[in-house]
Amino acid sequence: MxxxxxxxxxxxxxxxxxxxxxxxxxxxxxxxxxxxxxxxxxxxxxxxxxxxxxxxxxxxxxxxxxxxxxxxxxxxxxxxxxxxxxxxxxxxxxxxxxxxxxxxxxxxxxxxxxxxxxxxxxxxxxxxxxxxxxxxxxxxxxxxxxxxxxxxxxxxxxxxxxxxxxxxxxxxxxxxxxxxxxxxxxxxxxxxxxxxxxxxxxxxxxxxxxxxxxxxxxxxxxxxxxxxxxxxxxxxxxxxxxxxxxxxxxxxxxxxxxxxxxxxxxxxxxxxxxxxxxxxxxxxxxxxxxxxxxxxxxxxxxxxxxxxxxxxxxxxGVTVAQGYGMTELSPVSHTTPDLGAEPPGAARGSVPKGSVGFAVPNSECRLVDPATGEDAATGERGELWVRGPNVMKGYLNNPEATAETIDADGWLHTGDVAIVDENGCYTVVDRVKELIKYKGYQVAPAELEAVLIGHPEIADAAVIGVPEKESGEELPKAFVVRSPGSTLTQDDVIEYMAGKVAPHKKIRIVEFIEAVPKSAAGKILRKELRAAG
CATH class of the missing domain: 3.40.50.12780 (ANL, N-terminal domain)
Structure with missing residues (x-):
């Protein structure tokens, strides 16, 4: 709906x-x-x-x-x-x-x-x-x-x-x-x-x-x-x-x-x-x-x-609030309005602090259960889909990735899980996508994994984000499989990555493991890594 x-x-x-x-x-x-x-x-x-x-x-x-x-x-x-x-x-x-x-x-x-x-x-x-x-x-x-x-x-x-x-x-x-x-x-x-x-x-x-x-x-x-x-x-x-x-x-x-x-x-x-x-x-x-x-x-x-x-x-009388968006949405799809600028029928200051506010004009949203594909009811979790004039034209020279993100009906699948209350305020509560958010930047695990595997003493690697308690941010953590005979240390991995990627992409934590858990199709099972710490 x-x-x-x-x-x-x-x-x-x-x-x-x-x-x-x-x-x-x-x-x-x-x-x-x-x-x-x-x-x-x-x-x-x-x-x-x-x-x-x-x-x-x-x-x-x-x-x-x-x-x-x-x-x-x-x-x-x-x-x-x-x-x-x-x-x-x-x-x-x-x-x-x-x-x-x-x-x-x-x-x-x-x-x-x-x-x-x-x-x-x-x-x-x-x-x-x-x-x-x-x-x-x-x-x-x-x-x-x-x-x-x-x-x-x-x-x-x-x-x-x-x-x-x-x-x-x-x-x-x-x-x-x-x-x-x-x-x-x-x-x-x-x-x-x-x-x-x-x-x-x-x-x-x-x-x-x-x-x-x-x-x-x-x-x-x-x-x-x-x-x-x-x-x-x-x-x-x-x-x-x-x-x-x-x-x-x-x-x-x-x-x-x-x-x-x-x-x-x-x-x-x-x-x-x-x-x-x-x-x-x-x-x-x-x-x-x-x-x-x-x-x-x-x-x-x-x-x-x-x-x-x-x-x-x-x-x-300063107010502190938040909005939501992504590059593919130009970027704003939701935000908290100024006091007095709420939509018709909404009370002044009615956006809860944890919310990202209302959908911007000229846009539509859906909340879709990733498992069933069914629309979620008010107050229920669902992946946020957005449609409107701010949705990107697509990814450059990448029709496959474009089709995975924007469906045939023009809905952009954000990869973020949200709920909407009876007033139309949205709150982002989780995500389907694998990106790590560090200091406001998106960090793609796949990009870091490709760099890690380029090291001659790394046989395989996986990256996830782990929460940092005080700021609530995620720190990139690498799970590394050493090549046979390697004596690679945590500091070696961190130093290597620091020379290869921008500061916000640097690996902050390293854990050595025997094998990276993967599905039958070869996809990294990040949930297992998160559960293991």
């Missing part, structure tokens, strides 16, 4: 992402759009639109056309949105690369996406050079400049004519982030202009940003959560997005205080710091009205602890 959103449908303009996101800012060109949280540098809405036009023109002058992929590998800066929207305005597809990736991981994404140009920053150049030895690209642009490479200044100073692109928003891709989906190795998630426009529009009735909002952007723009919810949502309603290159608690708190941040979109590890770290008491956070958590499950008690502490310390 399809459960429609309790919110009325919203209009989804049939336009490109830059046209939609930059429209409101054109009405207030002198207002700040992007602010460097550490340096204080400002890009106004008027400047943003002009810079986007020049980046698009420079890319067209290089021969890039609609559908060509441009990879972007850099941390959050006020210039990230300039480049993203410039790529999009040129009709090209931006493929964001995780700032923590190793050369091998970068090379895989460049090769798989077919990127023609890579835009990066000088501190990342060593990793980029190592990556392109394995997967060459046509050009490397170094935003802050490096000998032998074009810079962002070069792009912005072009006198090339403005790019003229005939957009078909429902079909044309705008971004190609990589996700492990519900299982397996990373796959390119094909998101269209309509997907991203729809998702910003869908969030509007629940997250009612005003023109005077200041949003702190510490979650990375290379993550779809940062790209849609922080960057595009903030700019679309003519607010100011204040960027930080990485999470440092003192910088984070100081930026909230100095820039009078009104909203923070975070992941649970940041809320853990806000709830428990003594440094929090040294800063005035009273400008905050809302903290919304996503990317990983938020413990109910942690949400309450953070909210109570901030309300007491700052004498403010």
């Amino acid at each position: 399809a459960l429609a959103s309790r919110f009325p449908d919203v209009e989804i303009p049939d336009v490109s992402v830059p046209e939609f996101v930059l429209a409101a800012g054109r009405e207030k060109p002198d207002a700040p759009a992007l602010i460097d949280g550490l340096k204080g540098d400002v890009i106004t809405h008027g400047q943003l639109a002009a810079y986007v036009d020049r980046v698009a023109a420079a890319l067209h002058a290089r021969g890039l056309r609609k559908g060509d992929v441009v990879a972007m590998f850099c941390p959050n800066t006020p210039w990230y949105p300039v480049v993203f929207h410039g790529i999009a305005a040129a009709g090209c597809v931006m493929s964001p690369i995780n700032s923590l990736y190793t050369p091998d991981e970068i090379a895989f994404q460049l090769r798989d996406s077919g990127a023609k140009i890579l835009i990066t920053v000088s501190p990342f150049l060593d990793r980029v050079k190592a990556a392109i030895e394995k997967s060459p690209v046509g050009e490397i642009v170094v935003m802050d400049g490096a000998e032998g490479h074009a810079s962002l200044v070069d792009l912005l100073s072009t006198d090339a004519p403005s790019a003229q692109v005939d957009f078909h928003p429902a079909d044309d891709l705008v971004t190609l982030p990589y996700s492990s989906g519900t299982t397996g190795l990373p796959k390119g998630v094909m998101l269209t202009h309509r997907n991203l426009v729809a998702n910003v529009a869908q969030c509007r009735p629940l997250i009612q940003l005003g023109e005077d909002e200041r949003i702190i952007a510490v979650l990375p723009f290379f993550h779809i959560y940062g790209l849609t919810v922080l960057m595009n949502q903030g700019l679309a309603w003519a607010g100011a997005v204040v960027t930080l290159p990485r999470f440092d608690l003192e910088d984070f708190l100081r930026t909230i205080q100095e820039h009078k941040i009104t909203r923070a979109f975070v992941a649970p590890p940041i809320l853990l710091a806000l709830a428990k770290h003594p440094l929090v008491d040294a800063y005035d956070l009273s400008s905050l009205t809302s903290i919304l958590s996503g990317a990983a499950p938020l413990d109910e008690q942690l949400a309450l602890a953070a909210e109570n502490r901030l309300r007491k310390g700052a004498d403010s």
Whole structure:
């Protein structure tokens, strides 16, 4: 049984992402759009639109056309949105690369996406050079400049004519982030202009940003959560997005205080710091009205602890809540509305702290028993299925994985188990999929297992996530079968993996076993490993 959103449908303009996101800012060109949280540098809405036009023109002058992929590998800066929207305005597809990736991981994404140009920053150049030895690209642009490479200044100073692109928003891709989906190795998630426009529009009735909002952007723009919810949502309603290159608690708190941040979109590890770290008491956070958590499950008690502490310390009415989504959903499918923005008939503040809130407008949900395929009743557990304009076009060059995730009727099978109450509030309680959630990132066991088996002294391996008590996060744990005669130690395995994968994918715990339990079909029996500890 399809459960429609309790919110009325919203209009989804049939336009490109830059046209939609930059429209409101054109009405207030002198207002700040992007602010460097550490340096204080400002890009106004008027400047943003002009810079986007020049980046698009420079890319067209290089021969890039609609559908060509441009990879972007850099941390959050006020210039990230300039480049993203410039790529999009040129009709090209931006493929964001995780700032923590190793050369091998970068090379895989460049090769798989077919990127023609890579835009990066000088501190990342060593990793980029190592990556392109394995997967060459046509050009490397170094935003802050490096000998032998074009810079962002070069792009912005072009006198090339403005790019003229005939957009078909429902079909044309705008971004190609990589996700492990519900299982397996990373796959390119094909998101269209309509997907991203729809998702910003869908969030509007629940997250009612005003023109005077200041949003702190510490979650990375290379993550779809940062790209849609922080960057595009903030700019679309003519607010100011204040960027930080990485999470440092003192910088984070100081930026909230100095820039009078009104909203923070975070992941649970940041809320853990806000709830428990003594440094929090040294800063005035009273400008905050809302903290919304996503990317990983938020413990109910942690949400309450953070909210109570901030309300007491700052004498403010800040609320702490959470939403839900995934890259394949652009990413938001459910969220907790602002106080007073509840759907018709729902009481003010009626979303329980452990809930991810209501389904966004223009969407439908089903809860399906994975064992029987039958729809679950209200209050019963079922895999969450979602259908709506924010559902991805599919996985790049992977029709089989696409068909496993999106069925013939357009339902995206999330792999997460949820319940819905009589008010239409959803709570995620478990998952079918095998992904490990660590610090808001998805970690695919299959990817880590493939790297482990590449070690000459490892005969077989399996990886699961084990809960870390205080934060509620999962730590990647490897079960390793040594090759005959091997004296491999836990430290050896941990060190080996640390050199092969990004920090959030590192193995934290190692256990040596005689054999990896598998089904007759050869599938790893992770439930047995979890039961064994």
